[in-house]
Amino acid sequence: MQTPKEHLLRNFSEALEHSFHPLSQEAGSVPLEITKSTQDKFGHYQFNSAMRLAKPLGQPPRAIAEKIIENLSKDGMIEKLEIAGPGFVNITLLPSYLSSLVNAIARDERAGIESPATPQRIVIDFSSPNIAKELHVGHLRSTIIGDCLARLFEFKGHDVVRLNHIGDWGTQFGMLIAFMKQDVPEAFQNPEGYALEDLMGWYKQAKAKFDSDENFKTNSQKEVGRLQGGDSSSLKAWEAICSISRQSYLEIYRLLDIEIKDRGESFYNPFLKDVVDELQKKGLVQESDGALCIFMKGFTNREGEPLPLIIRKTDGGYNYATTDLAAIRQRIRDEKADRIIYVTDAGQASHFKMIFQAAEEAGWLDPQKTRVDHVPFGLVLGPDGKKFKTRSGETERLIDLITTAIEKAYSIVSERQSEMAEEEKRHLAEKLGTSSIKYADLSCHRTGDYTFSYDRMLKFEGNTASYLLYSFVRIQGIKKKVGKETEEILNESQAVLSHPSEIALGLHLAQFGETLDQMANDLLPNQLTEYLYQLAEKFNAFFRDCRVEGSEEEGSRLTLIVATERVLKAGLHILGIGTVERM
Template sequence: MKIKEKIAKETIKSLILNGANKNCDPIIIKSSKKQKSDYQANGIMKIAIKLKKNPKEFAKKIAKNINKKNILKKITISNPCFINFFVSSKFIEKELENMIFCKRLNIKKQNKKKIVVDYSSPNIAKNMHVGHLRSTVIGDTIVRIMEFLGHNVIRENHIGDWGHQYGMIITYIKEKNIKNISKMNLEKLENIYKKSKTMFDNFEYFKKKSKKSLIKMYKNNKKYIYIWKKIVNITLLENKKIYKILNITLKSKHIKGESFYKNMLKDVISDLIKKKIAKKKNGKIIVYLKKFKNKLGKKMGVIIQNEDKTFLYSTIDIACIKHRSKIIKANKIIYYIDYRQKRYLKQIIEISKKAKYINKNLSIHHYEFGTILNKKNKPFMTRKGKTIKLYDLIKKSIKKSKKIILKKNNKINKKILNKTSKIIGVGAIKYFELSKNRKKNYIFNWKKILKLYGNTSIYIQYAYSRIFSIIKKSKINIKKIKDKIIITNSEEKKISIKILQFEEIINDISKNSYPHILCNYLYNLSSNFSKFYEKYYILSEKNKKIKISRIKLILIISKIIKIGLSLLGIKTIKKI
């Protein structure tokens, strides 16, 4: 239920009647703990000053003309000119009843759009490491939310499977006469990659041979293409295992690597030259952009083809945007790549705009993210300086979760223990990541990840399992009960409004892509439930109508937790 949106619309109508611009913003916010109201308009003074009117008198006029429409019980004014909104309990009760038997909790779908989400994008010939966690789990959460809201979401795992590193690896494999490539594991392949990189950086002859190998690969030489395919497949099989254990919705069909666009590259180059966007210089083909300057204040050049006729990431990314716009006909493209790529991506978008590769109805968004740090505020690595593998991180979390469960119940069935520890361990890592503002760096801390209290997935899981236990013990079949939800005190009203804000939260995330807002909401809802449960009777309540009402209320909370965690890609547990 979008209460805030409805209040905002009615307030804007009243503002327009009193001389304000139709684009005015009354800034409707959820009231803080200190305030007695449910919502508050904080932007009235700014609008009043702009219209040269007395702020308090202006606020009174606005409040008077707001249509309550059965949503609001009353409206008050507080100093200096805040408008306070009190939501009607009857309206809340009605909305809660509409939610309880609806699978989607009566959350409306948005106008359907075709949205491409570019996320995860691990490296080929390397193990996925902790640095891939952010792009993978944030991207997957947004995919789930967008689909929940009714959009046609196209997942794209844009892997780097086409470029100079393959020339290096293939040259090393051929030079060292390495056989049985298909039986090779990713550990050995990564070792070959490191050795080939050292050779490439230190020996000129190896660099020249690598470039020749790359050109042969580009020309579809069967032997070179065979080795290339094996390198890619070895990596993808390992990535698939990670996605499965992390409950990530990316599948093999969603992989659209750089090689997918290889046949478009020559046409893109010739088209950019024809349109006088790109030009040749010293054998290279470069696009100069006025909007981007170097340290000397000169126009920056983006190289799209080398003197040896090989292509760069820039060429591929321009072709990629063109394909997503002209072929897929997306309405929106969302990129989840770190903040260091921000300038580069802006340059690629600018070139694509100049070339008219971007349709008018297409919006492109880059949602960058920060870095995962260790206790010393350095990028999260092992003592040897190697990045920690994501699979090792997951195994460690599951192992730690198992110990926590056994401390609570050492007689638990082994099969249930393994299943539960996996859900808790994986959920703990994902939640710890998603609960952080994606733009900020954060310190990875095992103690905080698996805490039983505070803003962690385990705390929310405990709240969910407790509600499930209460409902089971009540032996009440909600579907057969005719008694409605009734709000009997201020605490019930607060928790009910919090329930109705779930739709607002989901819609906000779809606009700005901050999953931590959902984590904070689920934590606060779980915390509110725990306080409510400690303060008021539920199972031992003597008044039958109040008892049924409270059972219904916590049932909705459990449904929100289940859906909310599911949108974060985290499974729920009925008993811990």
């Protein structure tokens, strides 16, 4: 379904061409701009390009606006056009046009969102836990934001590859393998019998032994060599360690309803030497203090000196940069990615700028063919405004944060629905707890820090998951009260919008696709949360102002409600939030 903005841009573009040909060719570099009106008195949309067209067309902005309006096809969609100020054009859409869009949305399980003619292959790198370590609150944002973006592009009809770039390789594994072979060899035979807490305890003991026992240190270094050399017993030990860790983060993904494919640093290990060799052959590498580096324009340290991207350390070992270069090369060459998105904390922004530029200079990345984005995010803060930690001062474990939210949600559910069966209470509490965590995170602009608060995120009023879910439940209640299912409503009725609250809701529903397009470009989930919050507000205003059951407009208004249900459910799905039937 074409959005109102797309429809208007097409019509205004044709009117510009018709009004000023051949001068319109001079104005071709000026992108036409249609924006949503900020106030009702300015109509529904505004055409804002007349001022920028004045120079190439050699005419006053208002004269340009008048000429375009004179030749503009209203195309059964425009009720009123008004020129304001120096040349803004205020646009009001016909209720009949909005009614037709609402009817199309109501009858489409995809809420009017068409699949692309040529789907893109989009690789999204997110979550990225480290083996033998707990997922903590710092992993929360990458996991939730990455999943939301993956759901967005999947919903829009693209081919999405969800990758979990796990920290599963490096010298620390030699130390851990050496300790486990010596002290807990049985763990290699039965990794399912052990938990991540066991692994973390062994790691602490191994580190203490590494620092105090030269023989153990030497043995650990040998284990690294065996592992990197492909020794079968070392690989089996490494696989057992990964298996124990995987049990922990998979439980978190289950609770958060996250699907992701593990592809750790170990996957790229065989390619690292070839990457360095290729970069050397292309003349991009310089030696600096025994390390192999790439120096690129625009990157300097605090002293203003050239900042190196180190791709091989002085000891001959590789590092994160080497692995990330191998990854971007593989994702472009083998995955055939049209777009690659990395979701990590803001502290890695400079690193990824260097990786992208190095890949471009190496000839792997062509920005005209493959778009790359780093999606940075800020910190999760505690009530004291500092980095979120436990009362003991340690970083909050992600599993504890999630289970606490579920427990608090259970208390709220038990108080509100005391007659509800216990199993249903538990199910609803899990949904409500995890949904509240997700929404609280996604509703904040991702580049900023946000303060974590269980009480605020679990509220049933304001911009929260509970408020949106309650609006969805209210829709189910209306349908139940009139005794009609969706199919029956759509077979019997068409939406005909006339009341101002109906028109306001219908216009907002028609703008769902525009919101998704903007989010796909900006990669800001809060654009969708704000849209859905406004949708719930407009729906509740409509419900307040317009009687449904028994009214002359019952069928029309039920169709509008079905369209609202479609969009609300689709939007919540993209956020990773499942709907519920009652609360």
